[in-house]
Amino acid sequence: MKKLILLTALLLFSLDSAQVNRFIYELKFVRDTIAKTSFTNVLFLDVNNKDVKFYYQELYEEDSVQRVTKNYSSGITLGNSLMLERSVNSFDNENYVFIDTDYYKYNSNDKLKWEILPETKTQKEYTLQKATAEFGGRKWTAWFCKDVPINQGPYKFQGLPGLIFQIENNQKHYIFNLTEIKKLDSPSDTTRILETNFGKKAIPITLKKYNELLSNAYYNPYSEIRTKLSKGEDYTFSAYGKEIKTTKDLDELRKVIQSDKRKNYNPIEIDKAIEYKE
Numbered sequence: 001m002k003k004l005i006l007l008t009a010l011l012l013f014s015l016d017s018a019q020v021n022r023f024i025y026e027l028k029f030v031r032d033t034i035a036k037t038s039f040t041n042v043l044f045l046d047v048n049n050k051d052v053k054f055y056y057q058e059l060y061e062e063d064s065v066q067r068v069t070k071n072y073s074s075g076i077t078l079g080n081s082l083m084l085e086r087s088v089n090s091f092d093n094e095n096y097v098f099i100d101t102d103y104y105k106y107n108s109n110d111k112l113k114w115e116i117l118p119e120t121k122t123q124k125e126y127t128l129q130k131a132t133a134e135f136g137g138r139k140w141t142a143w144f145c146k147d148v149p150i151n152q153g154p155y156k157f158q159g160l161p162g163l164i165f166q167i168e169n170n171q172k173h174y175i176f177n178l179t180e181i182k183k184l185d186s187p188s189d190t191t192r193i194l195e196t197n198f199g200k201k202a203i204p205i206t207l208k209k210y211n212e213l214l215s216n217a218y219y220n221p222y223s224e225i226r227t228k229l230s231k232g233e234d235y236t237f238s239a240y241g242k243e244i245k246t247t248k249d250l251d252e253l254r255k256v257i258q259s260d261k262r263k264n265y266n267p268i269e270i271d272k273a274i275e276y277k278e
Helices: 057-069 207-219 223-230 247-264
Strands: 020-030 038-047 051-056 083-087 092-099 102-109 115-123 126-135 138-145 163-169 174-184 237-239 242-244
Antiparallel strands (some): 083 092
16 A cells, blocks of 8 residues: 555644645455456545545546646546545435446435444554445445544545545455545636546436446447448547447447456446346
């Protein structure tokens, strides 16, 4: 785990409307549950007195570069998005997700029931206390700190009497570790990386519709492009390292996509997972 960089006791966690606490988490996760190869992302949890936002450092840095260079090109599509926003002290989350080249958002209510345990441990100068919960079809163990009186944590994990420093599921498929705390003078502008994907607005849908779209993207990927090609329209794009120009190319691509999805489908909330059949 990266060295934990925390602000001193001078850091005040009571926020006015302009101030933001940024909690930076390293996420290690497993896509292929057989190979168990882990991948790493870094995500920002920005908390002010009104709302909470959780999004990828990768997108933040890309947006920063584009703003400096004034080269506003297309964005980055993420296959397994954990991005969301919510109001402070609310369990109603706005989830931001990608399907093929499209960007969507859907609402969910995600209240957790924690069991706080007496076990503690020390990390740097902070005393962490253990808590457990079941969420998304998985069992989770969290370590939170009462000395940081913010009842938030990475992703949808919140509601403990202190900031969550670490949390992982019992199979260690998802492991979040707090690596740094920063204090910002004002909220970051996330309009190009959360509310939109570099200008492409998130389309509002329901969770049911999201699962339908996931299924369609598996059995009939890039269906809109297939329709264009079927009509004889001249359309070329690249996916999975392949250049696609014809419906035959799409048929071959579909085999690759389906194999990849079956192998690497391990969503954080497995109780909402759809079934990918051969």
